[in-house]
Amino acid sequence: MSAHPYLHAYRTRRGHRLAARRPLDWGVALLTPLVGAALLVLPVRSVFLGFLGLGDAALAEGVEAVAIRFGFAIIGIFSIDVYGALVRGGDRAVLEHLPVDPVGVVRYELARLALERGWIPALGAVLLVPLALEGSPVAWAATAGVLAGAAAAGWTVSALILLGAVRVAESPAWGPWLDLFRGHNLRAQAAFIYAPGLSLVVGGAGVWAAAWGAGALAQGQALGLVGLAVPWALAALAWAALPAVAASTWYEASAVVAEIDGRFEALADPEEGRRVYLDWAVRLLPAGWRVYALRDLRAGWRGRRGWITGAWVGGVGAALVGWAGSPAAPARAAAVGCAVALGTGLLPVLLSRDEPAFLRAWLPSGGLRAWGARAAVALAWGQAALLPSLLTVGVRHGLGALPALVLWVEAAAVGAAILSTLSGRLMERGIWIYATAAAVASAALAARVMG
Amino acid sequence: MKALEVRGVRKRFGRVTAVERVDLAVDAGQFVGLIGHNGAGKSTLLRIITGLLRPTEGTVLVGGVDVATSPREARLRMGVVPEEPALYPYLSAREYLDFVAEVRGVGGVEEALELTGLGPDADRLVREYSQGMRRKTALAAALLGAPGLLLLDESLNGLDPPSAARVKGALRQRVDQGATVILSTHVVETVQAVADRVVMLAHGRVVADEAASALGGGGLERLFLERLAETM
Numbered sequence: 001m002s003a004h005p006y007l008h009a010y011r012t013r014r015g016h017r018l019a020a021r022r023p024l025d026w027g028v029a030l031l032t033p034l035v036g037a038a039l040l041v042l043p044v045r046s047v048f049l050g051f052l053g054l055g056d057a058a059l060a061e062g063v064e065a066v067a068i069r070f071g072f073a074i075i076g077i078f079s080i081d082v083y084g085a086l087v088r089g090g091d092r093a094v095l096e097h098l099p100v101d102p103v104g105v106v107r108y109e110l111a112r113l114a115l116e117r118g119w120i121p122a123l124g125a126v127l128l129v130p131l132a133l134e135g136s137p138v139a140w141a142a143t144a145g146v147l148a149g150a151a152a153a154g155w156t157v158s159a160l161i162l163l164g165a166v167r168v169a170e171s172p173a174w175g176p177w178l179d180l181f182r183g184h185n186l187r188a189q190a191a192f193i194y195a196p197g198l199s200l201v202v203g204g205a206g207v208w209a210a211a212w213g214a215g216a217l218a219q220g221q222a223l224g225l226v227g228l229a230v231p232w233a234l235a236a237l238a239w240a241a242l243p244a245v246a247a248s249t250w251y252e253a254s255a256v257v258a259e260i261d262g263r264f265e266a267l268a269d270p271e272e273g274r275r276v277y278l279d280w281a282v283r284l285l286p287a288g289w290r291v292y293a294l295r296d297l298r299a300g301w302r303g304r305r306g307w308i309t310g311a312w313v314g315g316v317g318a319a320l321v322g323w324a325g326s327p328a329a330p331a332r333a334a335a336v337g338c339a340v341a342l343g344t345g346l347l348p349v350l351l352s353r354d355e356p357a358f359l360r361a362w363l364p365s366g367g368l369r370a371w372g373a374r375a376a377v378a379l380a381w382g383q384a385a386l387l388p389s390l391l392t393v394g395v396r397h398g399l400g401a402l403p404a405l406v407l408w409v410e411a412a413a414v415g416a417a418i419l420s421t422l423s424g425r426l427m428e429r430g431i432w433i434y435a436t437a438a439a440v441a442s443a444a445l446a447a448r449v450m451g
Numbered sequence: 452m453k454a455l456e457v458r459g460v461r462k463r464f465g466r467v468t469a470v471e472r473v474d475l476a477v478d479a480g481q482f483v484g485l486i487g488h489n490g491a492g493k494s495t496l497l498r499i500i501t502g503l504l505r506p507t508e509g510t511v512l513v514g515g516v517d518v519a520t521s522p523r524e525a526r527l528r529m530g531v532v533p534e535e536p537a538l539y540p541y542l543s544a545r546e547y548l549d550f551v552a553e554v555r556g557v558g559g560v561e562e563a564l565e566l567t568g569l570g571p572d573a574d575r576l577v578r579e580y581s582q583g584m585r586r587k588t589a590l591a592a593a594l595l596g597a598p599g600l601l602l603l604d605e606s607l608n609g610l611d612p613p614s615a616a617r618v619k620g621a622l623r624q625r626v627d628q629g630a631t632v633i634l635s636t637h638v639v640e641t642v643q644a645v646a647d648r649v650v651m652l653a654h655g656r657v658v659a660d661e662a663a664s665a666l667g668g669g670g671l672e673r674l675f676l677e678r679l680a681e682t683m
Contacts, residue, residue, distance in 0.1 A: 005553035013541040016576060020541075093537035096503060098554050099526035170505075251522035255505040258498065259464075266464035 006100075006108035028432035033119070036439035037126045043339065043446030044127040047321065047332045052134040056219060059135050064215035066131075067143045070124045071150035071207035071231075072200065078154030079162075079196040079203070080306075081117060085109040086162055087192065087253050102250030103243045106163070110155050121147040135218070142214035142228060146207065149231030153206045156238035158199040163242070165195040166249040169256045189260050206231035276301035277308065278380050285376055292366050292373035296351055300377065303354055307347055311384035314340030319388035322405075323396055328450070330401040333389040335446040337405070338412035340385035342438040342445075345416025348378045349434050352424030375421040382413035408449050415441065452515045454479045454600050454631035455500065460509035462495055462655075469495040470506070471655040477633070477648075479599065482626045484642030484663065485635040486671075487652035488679060493635040494534060496652065497604050500633075501531050514599050527555070529600040530593030534608075536585050540578035544569050544588045547577060548595065557596035566621040567591040568614055583609045590618060594625070601625065601632045607641055619645050639672045653679050 021029070045052075048069065051062030085091065086109055095105060125144035132140035168174040169188035182190030213227020276298050282290045300308060318340060322333030351374065366373075386409040393401050419437055423430035457475040462468070470492045477483055487493045498504040500511050502518040502525055511518045518525040538547055548560040564573050567587040572580070577588060586606055593601055601622065607615050622632050623645065636642060642649055643663065649671060651659035658678040663671070 005550055008553075009539065009542065009546070009550040012546055013539055016541040090537070094539060097501060097526065097531040097533065098551060099523050100554055102523070251502065254503050258504045262464040262469070262504070266467035 004104065004108065006095075006105055007111060010108065010112055025428060025432075028429065032432045032436050032439075033123075035436055037123055039439045039443040040127055041129060042443050043335055043450075045130045046446055046450040047335055049128070049130055049134075050328070052130060059139060060215040060219045063131070063135070063139045063143055063218045064211045066128065067146040067211035067214045068207060070128070070143075071146050071211060072204055074121055074124065074147060074150040075154040075158075075200055075203040075207060076196070077120060078113070078117065078151060079158035079199040081113055082110075082155060082158040082199075083162055083192070083196060085113055086159060086250075087166075088257060092254065096251070096254045100250075102246045105250060106159060106242060106246040110159060113155055114151075118151070121151040138220075139214070139218035142217040142224065145228050146210040146214050146231075149210045149228065149235070150203065150207050152235035153203040153231035153238070154199070156235040156242065157203045157206075158196065160238040160241055160245060161199045161202065162192070162195050163245045163249045163253070165191040166253045166256055167245075170259075186260055186263055188256050192260075203231070203234065206234040274298075278377075281380055285373065286369075288369045289373040289376065292370040293377050296348075296374050296377040299351055299354065300347055300381070304347060304350055307344070307350070308381055308384075311340060311344040311381055312388070314343065315384045315386065315388040318385065319392040322389040322393040325396070327397075330393045330397050330405055331449050331451070333393055334405045334408040335449045337385045337389055337409035338445040338449065339442045341382045341409055341413040342416045342442050344382045344385060345378060345413070345420040345438060346431070346434060347381060348374050348417070348420040349424045349430045353428060353431065371421050374424070375417040378417035378420060379413055382416060385409055385413060408445065412441070412445055453477060453512070454481070454514060455633070456510075456512040457496075457500065458510050458512070460496070460499055460506045460511065462492075462499060462504065463507045469655055470499065473509075473652075473655075473657055475650065475657070475660075477631055479631055480626060480629050481631050482622070482645055482647045483631070483633045484646030484649045485633055485652065486637060486639060486642050486649060486675065489637060491637075491652040492655040493637075493652055494604055495655075497602055497633070497635055501529065501602060502526070527596075528598055529602060530595070530598040532586065532589045532593050532601075532603045532606040534604040534606070536589030538577045538585055538588055541576060543574045543576055544580075544584075544591070545573040547588060548592055551592040552595050555596045559595055559597075563591040563594045566594060566617075566624075568617050581609075583611060583614060586610060587614060587618070590621075594621070597625070597628070597630065599630055601630060603632065603634045605636055606634070607636065608638070639675055643671050651675060651678055 048066050049062065051058045054062075086106065089109075091105075091109065121144075124147045125140075128140060128143055131143060168178070169191040174191075175187055178187045178190045181194070185193060209227045209230035211227075213224035213230070216224030216227060218224075279294060279297050282293045282297070285293050315337070318333045318336035321336050322329050324332070326332075386406065389405060389409075390402060393405055416438065420434050423434035423437075426433060453476045455475065455477040457473055460470055460473045462470040473496060485493050485496070495504065499506050500513070500518065502511075502522050505519060513525045514528040516525045516528060539550075542550065545560065545564065548563060552558060552560050564570050567590055569584070569587050569591055572584060577585065580588065586609060590603070590606060593603075603622075607618060610618060622634075626632055626647075634642065634646065646663045649659065649661050649663050650657060651674070658681070659674055661674070
């Protein structure tokens with residue numbers, strides 16, 4: 001018998017999944033992230049590392065700022081990941097009927113996330129390599145340390161807070177507090193909605209301290225090591241508290257989630273279930289395209305909602321970049337917007353891959369109308385990359401800054417829609433082809449936009 | 452001690468009542484058929500019994516253990532086959548059963564594969580299985596460790612006749628050994644063929660609770676339709 005049955009079963013599953021890959025898929029899967037990372041170094045250098053070469057004081061300040069931005073992004077990503085792993089993920093559906101050890105399951109889920117998502121802080125460190133080459137290796141190492149600390153705090157603090165949210169969700173004592181800010185959401189749902197935000201605040205405090213530490217180390221102050229250790233201390237505290245919280249809440253989470261779903265089912269207007277984001281826009285399309293566009297809008301919203309809402313998160317990121325006072329801010333916002341539009345463009349390829357094989361075999365493909373509709377839908381989803389920054393750039397830098405912003409981001413969105421729709425015809429391989437092309441295009445556009 | 456006690460269980464989702472004041476006590480060694488129309492509350496009641504849903508009122512005891520306050524202990528006493536079993540697609544049936552056996556701290560994988568007729572396909576990945584084979588895998592997992600209570604939600608649907616007969620035989624054998632089986636279904640013939648006792652739900656309420664032997668011939672179907680009409 002294995003000491004860790006969950007991890008043992010995970011390794012077996014992973015082995016089978018990897019064995020199912022074809023040799024070409026292996027090559028593409030290994031090469032694409034490397035090529036993509038190499039290509040993204042330049043736009044990241046332009047957008048985030050403009051302080052390089054401006055002196056030691058600017059270096060320390062810049063290191064602190066970039067560490068905070070990247071660290072917060074990592075905590076945000078991981079808090080959502082942890083929600084999927086501990087509250088609503090596929091593992092829960094399998095395990096909730098079994099007499100599992102809740103503490104073992106939670107530890108396994110965090111270990112699994114570390115294995116599957118460990119590349120994110122590593123990619124962050126790779127993208128910041130110009131810091132070592134043009135600034136100082138110590139500054140780069142300290143910033144990489146902040147990202148690693150953010151990952152550790154992101155996983156453990158988020159796990160603790162999310163499992164705590166299970167307890168809070170139906171606690172009469174917490175009810176009045178949840179009522180203060182839950183709006184029209186159910187109490188239990190409000191607890192889950194705001195938990196990632198609280199993780200961001202708590203983990204973010206650790207990142208803030210670590211970023212200060214990285215800045216201090218960049219200036220040669222050894223005291224910075226103390227700051228760098230703060231997220232690790234938070235992670236250790238959260239890890240120590242996890243067993244007690246997991247033991248009392250892991251099973252309960254299934255009941256809380258079922259309660260939320262059951263209440264929504266009871267409230268649901270039958271028509272409501274059919275409505276999806278942007279479905280009103282199909283009437284703007286030619287009549288023959290509408291049925292295909294509606295299919296893609298529904299399949300995308302129901303199957304890939306995280307990706308679509310992620311486009312808005314990226315768009316808000318571009319808007320924040322555009323809000324800066326620097327004259328280069330509109331161009332930076334355009335560069336980020338282009339990257340977001342190209343990233344969102346992966347959706348049509350994913351939709352093609354998601355289509356059941358029997359439907360492809362038995363239904364007519366729809367030809368040009370179906371592909372045109374898919375590109376139009378992708379373009380509509382891609383608007384999230386532009387709209388938030390229109391507001392911030394327009395307000396901060398005047399209407400004169402908008403035409404260039406619109407031109408660049410729309411060009412990226414149109415290109416992404418066409419390229420990804422075409423790549424979708426190549427199924428699994430199309431993902432890697434599109435991802436590589438999008439990374440190249442993103443780098444080229446950033447270089448061009450930033451001059 | 453009863454194998455299962457459901458005491459005054461009521462479940463409301465906002466203004467909608469899914470289960471209304473259900474009381475049920477089941478002795479060890481009984482095969483209970485839980486029947487009802489679509490939406491009668493069978494699956495909701497089973498989810499409450501398995502601890503996946505908390506009742507608005509009432510308690511559920513499995514072998515004397517409260518499902519809400521001792522979820523792990525309660526699960527050790529029961530095996531569950533949901534209507535749509537969630538399995539790991541990239542494990543074979545044998546690997547999945549090995550995993551469940553480790554979690555439960557028991558053996559008996561080969562016997563469970565044999566009982567459900569999965570033997571020849573046990574080393575294929577679950578992702579290649581039909582719906583019926585997935586149900587058989589989930590059933591084999593539920594049988595591991597010989598839990599005192601087996602809960603099956605529409606689990607005989609989708610099985611080919613030889614498999615259904617084999618599974619019914621395996622369940623009957625467990626009942627003869629002292630286990631309790633609760634089979635939820637809307638197929639009257641299935642219940643008539645295997646159950647000792649029939650509990651009928653309509654609109655969330657228990658409308659009949661009879662010994663199956665008292666409902667010979669078409670009696671069960673007639674009773675079902677009569678009671679359903681009374682609740683409309």
